[in-house]
Structures are given as C-alpha cells and as structure tokens.
Amino acid sequence: MKNRHSAMVPVVGVLLLAGFAQTAAPEADWEMVARIREEGFQRSQLPDTLSYMTDVLGARLTVSPGMRRAQRWAIGEMERIGLTNIEIEPFMDYGISWSNDYVSLHLLEPDYQPMVGYPLSHTPGTNGKQRLQVVVADGRTEADLDALRGALGGKAVLWTPPAEVDLARLNAGVLPRTEQELRELERPAVSAPRRRPIVGADVLSDAERMAFFKEEGVAVVLESRSGWPGAVRGFARPGTKVDRWARRESLDSLPIVAVTPEHYNRMYRVVGRELDVQIEVEVRNTIGDEVQQAANVLGEIPGSDLADEIVMLGAHFDTWHASPNASDNTSGVAVMLEAVRILKALEVQPRRTIRLALWSGEEQGLFGSREYVKAHFGDPNDAAVGMKPDYEKFSVYFNQDYGPGKYRGIYLQGNEHVRRTFTAWMAPFADLGMTAVSSRGVGSTDHVPFDAVGLPAFQFLQDRAGSTGGHTNMDFFDTLPIEDLKHNAVVVAAFVYHAAMSDHLIPRKGR
Numbered sequence: 001m002k003n004r005h006s007a008m009v010p011v012v013g014v015l016l017l018a019g020f021a022q023t024a025a026p027e028a029d030w031e032m033v034a035r036i037r038e039e040g041f042q043r044s045q046l047p048d049t050l051s052y053m054t055d056v057l058g059a060r061l062t063v064s065p066g067m068r069r070a071q072r073w074a075i076g077e078m079e080r081i082g083l084t085n086i087e088i089e090p091f092m093d094y095g096i097s098w099s100n101d102y103v104s105l106h107l108l109e110p111d112y113q114p115m116v117g118y119p120l121s122h123t124p125g126t127n128g129k130q131r132l133q134v135v136v137a138d139g140r141t142e143a144d145l146d147a148l149r150g151a152l153g154g155k156a157v158l159w160t161p162p163a164e165v166d167l168a169r170l171n172a173g174v175l176p177r178t179e180q181e182l183r184e185l186e187r188p189a190v191s192a193p194r195r196r197p198i199v200g201a202d203v204l205s206d207a208e209r210m211a212f213f214k215e216e217g218v219a220v221v222l223e224s225r226s227g228w229p230g231a232v233r234g235f236a237r238p239g240t241k242v243d244r245w246a247r248r249e250s251l252d253s254l255p256i257v258a259v260t261p262e263h264y265n266r267m268y269r270v271v272g273r274e275l276d277v278q279i280e281v282e283v284r285n286t287i288g289d290e291v292q293q294a295a296n297v298l299g300e301i302p303g304s305d306l307a308d309e310i311v312m313l314g315a316h317f318d319t320w321h322a323s324p325n326a327s328d329n330t331s332g333v334a335v336m337l338e339a340v341r342i343l344k345a346l347e348v349q350p351r352r353t354i355r356l357a358l359w360s361g362e363e364q365g366l367f368g369s370r371e372y373v374k375a376h377f378g379d380p381n382d383a384a385v386g387m388k389p390d391y392e393k394f395s396v397y398f399n400q401d402y403g404p405g406k407y408r409g410i411y412l413q414g415n416e417h418v419r420r421t422f423t424a425w426m427a428p429f430a431d432l433g434m435t436a437v438s439s440r441g442v443g444s445t446d447h448v449p450f451d452a453v454g455l456p457a458f459q460f461l462q463d464r465a466g467s468t469g470g471h472t473n474m475d476f477f478d479t480l481p482i483e484d485l486k487h488n489a490v491v492v493a494a495f496v497y498h499a500a501m502s503d504h505l506i507p508r509k510g511r
C-alpha cells in the first residue's frame with residue numbers, strides 16, 4: 001500500500017508542472033530515484049538472473065536449440081516480472097541451426113598436452129576421432145599456396161600466423177576509467193586513420209584459401225586470433241553471411257577449430273623446428289536441415305495517459321557459442337530485465353508505454369533490431385519502407401552492449417538537444433561515479449538501427465571490464481562485476497522512468 005501511494009506522487013507532480021515545462025529546466029525525480037536505488041541495491045535479483053542465464057542457459061547462438069530454450073525462459077521471466085504484451089516476434093528467415101555438441105583436442109607429439117579449442121560456427125565436425133600431423137600453411141598469396149600443393153592432404157593446418165599476446169594489457173589488468181579519461185571522452189572524438197588491410201592482386205581472401213585447403217584434402221584447419229592466454233576467439237567461418245546459412249555450405253566447409261594462443265603458438269614453433277607435431281582431434285556438431293526464422297522477444301509495462309507513446313530499453317539476447325557469454329551480452333540482458341523488474345516492484349504507473357526488447361541476430365550484424373525498427377517505425381529516408389505511424393510516437397531507446405562495465409556517463413550520439421535532460425537525470429548518480437556526458441556517437445550495436453532512421457537511441461558510457469573481452473571461451477559468471485551491474489540496472493530504471501513520465505518526447509537530432 002505504501003508503495004502504491006507514493007508511486008502516484010510523481011505523476012501528480014509532473015501534471016502540475018506541465019504548463020511550465022517548455023521553459024523549466026529538466027529535473028530528476030529524486031524521491032523516485034531513492035526508491036529505485038533502494039529496490040535495485042537492497043533487493044536486487046540481478047545476481048540470480050545472471051547466474052541462471054550463464055550457468056543453466058549458457059550460449060545462445062541465433063536460431064540454435066540453446067537460443068530457443070533460452071527464449072522460452074525469457075518469456076517466463078517477463079511473465080514472472082509482470083510485463084504484458086509479451087511476444088516472440090519472428091523477423092526474418094535466418095538460416096539453419098548449428099550447435100557444437102563435443103570437442104576433444106590433444107597434442108600427442110612431441111609431448112602430451114590437452115589443448116583448448118572451439119569450432120567456428122557453421123562448420124562441420126570431424127569424421128570421428130582423428131590422429132593428424134600438423135603443418136603450417138599461413139601464406140597469403142597464390143604463390144604461397146602453390147608451394148604447398150600436394151603436401152596438405154589428411155593433415156591439420158595452422159592457417160593464421162602465431163597469435164600475438166597483449167602482455168601490456170595482461171599485466172596492467174583492467175582499471176576503471178580515470179577522471180581525466182572521462183573528461184577526455186567529453187571532447188569530440190579525433191578520427192584515427194583506418195588500418196589498411198593487406199592488399200595486392202595476388203593476396204587471397206580467407207574464403208579462397210579455405211577453398212584451396214578443401215581441394216587439397218586438408219582434414220582440419222586450426223587457427224588462433226586471441227590476444228590472451230587461455231582465450232579462444234571463435235566466431236563464424238570465413239565468407240559466412242546470414243542469408244547464406246544453408247546446410248550444404250556448412251557441410252561443404254572444412255572443420256575449423258580456434259585454439260588458445262599458447263597452445264597454437266606452441267605447435268607453430270615446433271613445426272618451425274621441422275619436428276613432427278601430432279594431434280588428436282574430434283569435433284561433433286549438429287547442423288539443422290532447413291532455414292529457420294529468427295525472433296526477438298518483447299514485453300511491456302503499459303502506459304496510461306500517453307500509452308501510445310513508446311520508451312524502449314533492450315539488449316541483444318543472442319551470443320556466440322563458445323561460452324555463456326556472461327559479459328556479451330548476458331550482462332546487458334540481465335540489467336534490462338532487472339530495470340523493468342525494479343519498476344514493476346515499485347508499482348510505477350508510467351505515462352508512456354515502456355517496452356523491453358531482447359534482440360536476436362545481433363552478433364551476425366544487428367539483424368533483430370534492424371528488422372524491428374523497419375517493421376515498427378519505418379525509415380523516412382527509404383521510400384520503399386516509409387514512415388510507420390509509431391515513428392512519431394517513439395520517444396527513446398536505451399541499450400547496453402559494451403561489456404559488463406559500470407555506467408560512468410552516457411554518449412549523446414551527436415544529439416545536443418538531450419544534453420540538459422540527460423545531465424539532470426544523471427545528477428542523482430554522481431556519488432556513484434556517473435558523471436560524463438560525451439557528445440560522441442558510438443556504434444556496433446542495437447541502438448544503431450534506431451539512430452540511423454533518426455530515432456533517439458543511446459548507449460551508456462561504461463567502464464572497461466573483463467580482461468579477455470567478449471566473444472571468447474572465458475566469458476563466465478565469475479568475470480562479472482555484480483555490484484556495477486546493479487548500478488547499471490538502477491540507472492536504466494531511472495532513465496526509463498523519467499523518459500516515460502516526462503512532458504515531452506525525447507528530442508531528435510536537428511529538431
């Protein structure tokens with residue numbers, strides 16, 4: 001009862017202020033923030049959600065059986081929290097399902113050692129357990145490969161150069177952003193020259209080199225692209241595009257196994273001594289028969305007097321396959337679920353509808369969010385898509401996908417019109433180190449499709465966290481800064497609340 005009563009206060013407050021809102025400076029609702037902080041720090045359910053998602057659900061490659069199971073869990077979780085309009089919304093024919101069932105990898109000669117490796121997605125398994133000789137074949141030109149013709153049949157090849165371990169980063173550990181760094185991020189970005197890829201008429205693409213290995217009868221391809229001992233970075237096979245996730249092409253590929261740098265480099269050096277390197281390897285994968293639809297999962301806290309206007313929050317639910325991907329992006333999903341749980345626990349009655357989106361298909365190219373934006377809001381710059389009625393009813397989208405680091409501020413995404421509002425909403429979190437407002441635009445994740453069609457969408461400015469980064473086999477529950485993630489959920493809940501109660505939609509760039 002106490003909760004219900006005090007939840008009404010801010011509604012009344014906002015209505016009284018409505019007439020003056022054009023000129024009044026935006027202000028945070030400190031009383032509501034106090035209640036959000038209390039719920040989010042003292043009665044957090046985030047550790048349990050994170051543990052369940054990482055320990056029980058595990059990896060969630062788009063359209064894999066693991067992803068489907070996890071999406072059923074997400075629907076149940078949204079029901080438990082008390083969201084409404086819960087939906088699993090298909091967005092495109094995505095491709096066949098693929099999952100890894102078993103890997104066994106050992107160095108046998110010149111010395112025994114178990115090795116750590118994971119297959120790349122959408123590659124076939126090996127034909128049972130195989131004992132193979134290892135050779136180096138990391139040349140990039142046609143002439144390099146010509147020299148190897150006839151020498152690779154039935155072998156395991158090392159096709160990437162030795163992995164470079166980033167010792168400086170390893171030794172330094174991961175430190176929070178300094179005050180100086182935060183102030184630096186508040187200045188406009190200086191664009192750095194792009195690193196040019198190796199070019200030349202005779203330099204072959206990865207897909208071309210892979211085709212050569214196939215032709216030569218290579219048994220297994222080994223690679224290492226990780227900068228950290230113990231870590232494997234393993235994603236999709238070269239040349240994979242989502243619309244080409246066909247069964248035939250997966251089966252036509254060679255088995256490709258990504259190996260940790262210390263194990264990979266050891267083999268590479270021994271081969272360099274012209275000594276015999278023998279491994280035993282077995283990979284079993286399940287490859288689906290037909291193209292399946294990928295889907296996003298959505299749920300809402302319905303609005304009241306402005307129910308047709310929309311405030312969104314979200315994170316991508318899909319992952320790569322080599323770990324539970326605790327940081328990327330289980331942490332973002334758990335933060336967003338916790339943020340709406342906090343608001344439901346406080347029985348807030350938002351004016352606008354609050355909509356949570358757990359995207360799919362992000363890791364292969366933001367497919368879930370892009371298709372969602374196109375279907376629900378449209379694109380005023382694309383006549384074929386057009387502008388949907390909800391385009392003008394949309395207020396703002398908040399996303400988390402830059403690892404599990406603590407929110408230290410927010411990127412304005414080049415939208416100066418939100419500076420004053422976001423600065424005000426951030427003020428109650430200054431004591432927690434949330435102080436930076438960066439005008440910069442950032443990319444690579446699900447706020448981008450919104451931003452690209454002119455809709456306000458934002459990423460928070462986060463501390464670095466986790467020494468091995470995302471997309472590795474090392475991304476487990478134990479690497480998560482739980483207290484920082486509680487902070488993030490509290491901040492998102494407050495931002496979403498303010499956006500849902502404000503007299504105005506969040507202003508758009510150039511308006």
Ligand SMILES: [Zn+2]
Pocket residue numbers: 316328329362401470
């Ligand atoms: Zn991610």
